[in-house]
Amino acid sequence: MIIQRYAENALRIIFGSQIDMEVHEQVRRAFFLLISLHRIDIIEIIPSFCSCLVIYEDDLTSYETLADLLNERLANLSAVEMPPPQVHEITVHYGGDYGPDLSFVAKHCQLSVSEVIERHCAELYTVFTVGFTPGFPYLGTLDERITAPRLETPRTRIPAGSVGIAQRQTGIYPFESPAGWQIIGRTDIRLFDPARPPYSLMQIGDKVRFIEVQ
Amino acid sequence: MTPAITVRNPAIFSLIVDLGRTGFGAVGVPSSSALDRYACQALYCLLDCANAPLLEVIGPKFALQFDADVICAITGARVMAFLDDAPLRPWTSFRAKKGSLLLVKEVTEGFRYYIGFAGKVKAEAVMGSYTTNLECRFGGLNGTPLKSGDILHLEESREIETNLIPLNLIPSMNSPHILRVMEGPEADSFTADSCRHFWEKGYHELFTVSTNLNRTGIRLDGTPLVFKPEAPKSIVSEGIVPGTIQIPGDGLPIIMLNERTIGGYARVAVIARADQDRLAHLKANDLVCFERIIVEEGERLWRDKQKRITQLQSLTGSTPPPGPIQE
Numbered sequence: 095m096i097i098q099r100y101a102e103n104a105l106r107i108i109f110g111s112q113i114d115m116e117v118h119e120q121v122r123r124a125f126f127l128l129i130s131l132h133r134i135d136i137i138e139i140i141p142s143f144c145s146c147l148v149i150y151e152d153d154l155t156s157y158e159t160l161a162d163l164l165n166e167r168l169a170n171l172s173a174v175e176m177p178p179p180q181v182h183e184i185t186v187h188y189g190g191d192y193g194p195d196l197s198f199v200a201k202h203c204q205l206s207v208s209e210v211i212e213r214h215c216a217e218l219y220t221v222f223t224v225g226f227t228p229g230f231p232y233l234g235t236l237d238e239r240i241t242a243p244r245l246e247t248p249r250t251r252i253p254a255g256s257v258g259i260a261q262r263q264t265g266i267y268p269f270e271s272p273a274g275w276q277i278i279g280r281t282d283i284r285l286f287d288p289a290r291p292p293y294s295l296m297q298i299g300d301k302v303r304f305i306e307v308q
Numbered sequence: 309m310t311p312a313i314t315v316r317n318p319a320i321f322s323l324i325v326d327l328g329r330t331g332f333g334a335v336g337v338p339s340s341s342a343l344d345r346y347a348c349q350a351l352y353c354l355l356d357c358a359n360a361p362l363l364e365v366i367g368p369k370f371a372l373q374f375d376a377d378v379i380c381a382i383t384g385a386r387v388m389a390f391l392d393d394a395p396l397r398p399w400t401s402f403r404a405k406k407g408s409l410l411l412v413k414e415v416t417e418g419f420r421y422y423i424g425f426a427g428k429v430k431a432e433a434v435m436g437s438y439t440t441n442l443e444c445r446f447g448g449l450n451g452t453p454l455k456s457g458d459i460l461h462l463e464e465s466r467e468i469e470t471n472l473i474p475l476n477l478i479p480s481m482n483s484p485h486i487l488r489v490m491e492g493p494e495a496d497s498f499t500a501d502s503c504r505h506f507w508e509k510g511y512h513e514l515f516t517v518s519t520n521l522n523r524t525g526i527r528l529d530g531t532p533l534v535f536k537p538e539a540p541k542s543i544v545s546e547g548i549v550p551g552t553i554q555i556p557g558d559g560l561p562i563i564m565l566n567e568r569t570i571g572g573y574a575r576v577a578v579i580a581r582a583d584q585d586r587l588a589h590l591k592a593n594d595l596v597c598f599e600r601i602i603v604e605e606g607e608r609l610w611r612d613k614q615k616r617i618t619q620l621q622s623l624t625g626s627t628p629p630p631g632p633i634q635e
Contacts, residue, residue: 100493101578102606104549113544125334140333140547140569147547149333152607223545225336225570228444232545232570244542244572246557250520260572263545269444272524274556274572286335288434288446294335 095120095168097161103152105161107168108145113234113262117144118222122299123171130174131167135160141298142223143232179221181301184266186257188214188279188306195276199242199259211306213237214278219264221300229268229286231296236262248274255280257304264304311376311465313425315458319412320367324429324448325422327359328566329437339550339566340439340447343420343523343588346479346617347384351424353620354381354401356468361431361438363423363454370412372423372460374404379426379468385418385481385589399473401426418481418589427465442523443567471623477616479585483594484514487583488601488609492552492575497539506533507577507600515561517594524567526590532559533576545572551579551587553598563587582609 096108107124110117125141128148138149150160188211189196200207219233226232236259244260249272252258256267258275267273268285285295296302315322327348328341342348342364352358364384381401382389389396389412396402404410415421431438431448440448449458489507504511515530533555535541541557548554552564554573563579564571565587579587580601590596601609 098493099603101490101549101551102581102603102610106493106547111544137330138333142546142570143544145546147333147549149549152610223570224334225547226545226568226572228332228336228338228441230336230570244557248556261542271443286444288441288444292335293332293337293435298334 104149106145110144123174126176127174179299185305186279192280193278196278213240215304219302221296229294233264242276244274311462313460314373316371317369318454319370322365322454323440324361324431325364325439333569340441341566344585346585347422350383355426361429372410384421386416387412388414401470419591420588426468427462430461481589485596488580489577489598492577494574497574499534502534507598512597515596517590519592526563528561551584553577580606582613
């Protein structure tokens with residue numbers, strides 16, 4: 095674990111540099127531990143694949159003070175208690191207008207379209223983090239036989255529910271938004287409700303399985 | 309009945325904002341804060357309140373009609389505004405009489421301006437904030453920009469003394485914008501030469517603000533940054549702070565504003581917090597350049613800025629000095 099300064103009022107707690115289940119476990123434990131501290135000087139905790147970003151109130155603390163404290167508190171992560179993960183089944187319409195990049199991905203991977211779908215549905219994914227837009231789950235780990243690069247220039251608008259892939263990740267866009275990932279399908283399931291806590295269908299550590307709509 | 313204010317013309321773009329939504333970053337909810345928070349602080353001081361819903365407006369022709377006497381104020385971009393036919397001084401509060409029309413004729417410096425009222429505009433509070441998340445359509449007025457005919461209901465309308473912000477506390481907002489930056493987590497992904505041109509005094513390239521800009525981010529045009537051959541063009545997605553400058557595969561910077569919690573492109577730099585309000589005033593074709601500082605300098609600049617906010621706050625309740633309307 096390394097703590098690094100990011101901005102005047104932000105630091106990163108880094109557990110690794112690759113998408114990896116062990117790194118994810120540490121991030122998740124660190125996240126729940128940070129929440130349990132109930133510190134008023136920590137105003138935002140954003141866990142992701144390999145790190146936790148902490149934004150703090152610099153009127154109440156300093157980088158040095160907080161980094162020392164976190165180094166001490168995060169030394170023994172194995173004892174942290176966490177909520178059990180939920181499993182979500184997500185039905186997807188693949189290809190066509192729903193997934194304009196499916197044929198590109200198939201070509202890129204030298205597979206048939208149905209093989210790409212089959213492999214996308216075969217995995218039980220882990221929610222490594224939630225972000226980009228509210229409720230967007232970053233899911234891994236994608237079968238390496240169906241990986242594709244991000245778009246060099248992101249699309250400015252894609253519909254809500256779009257399912258995308260990029261490198262070893264897959265994800266679902268909860269809202270109409272810009273998108274830099276290859277879009278292979280779309281779901282009708284609502285992923286975020288601002289009126290109902292905990293707001294996001296998916297939380298870090300949850301599990302997801304995709305099911306093709308026939 | 310609560311006083312009502314009718315939007316007669318929403319200008320190019322206007323919406324309800326406040327100082328932002330915090331504490332929900334783990335489920336991807338961004339702050340969506342007003343982009344010029346300093347201008348908002350000034351507005352709150354003029355209106356003697358804290359974190360009420362405000363209007364963030366782009367463009368001329370913005371018009372409001374009042375059906376009751378209301379104290380209002382305008383800050384942010386310098387505008388030529390009129391209450392009926394009387395010109396209004398920038399960064400002041402004023403009394404709009406029942407039946408009067410507030411019209412912004414022209415924006416003379418900067419891009420976004422802010423209008424607030426003594427009282428509280430009725431707006432949708434979502435996850436602890438009134439600000440509009442446009443992408444997800446929540447907060448503000450039904451999660452959408454203001455449109456002609458919208459009615460703003462003013463709850464808790466209050467009577468206060470009018471006041472003004474002295475000129476020395478009004479920042480400059482004109483192009484070129486010199487933005488101070490600190491090295492970002494992936495600064496190392498770029499060649500030394502391209503970093504030098506990006507942020508070193510005497511070398512730095514001027515970037516142009518492209519037409520591809522909104523409340524989420526600002527894309528710049530200019531000489532692309534060059535990735536080192538071994539550096540990946542995208543990163544494992546990670547949390548970002550507002551003001552992060554991301555470099556996608558095409559090498560051209562995107563300045564991230566207050567609408568994202570996570571990013572997947574290399575973060576070459578972070579704009580100093582003290583300079584982030586300026587981002588509200590970058591408009592298409594403006595010129596931008598970056599100047600590297602160390603984080604301790606960023607902290608010092610931020611402390612200075614907070615002192616100016618404290619100065620603003622000390623004005624509250626004081627009698628405005630007499631003087632002619634300028635501009």
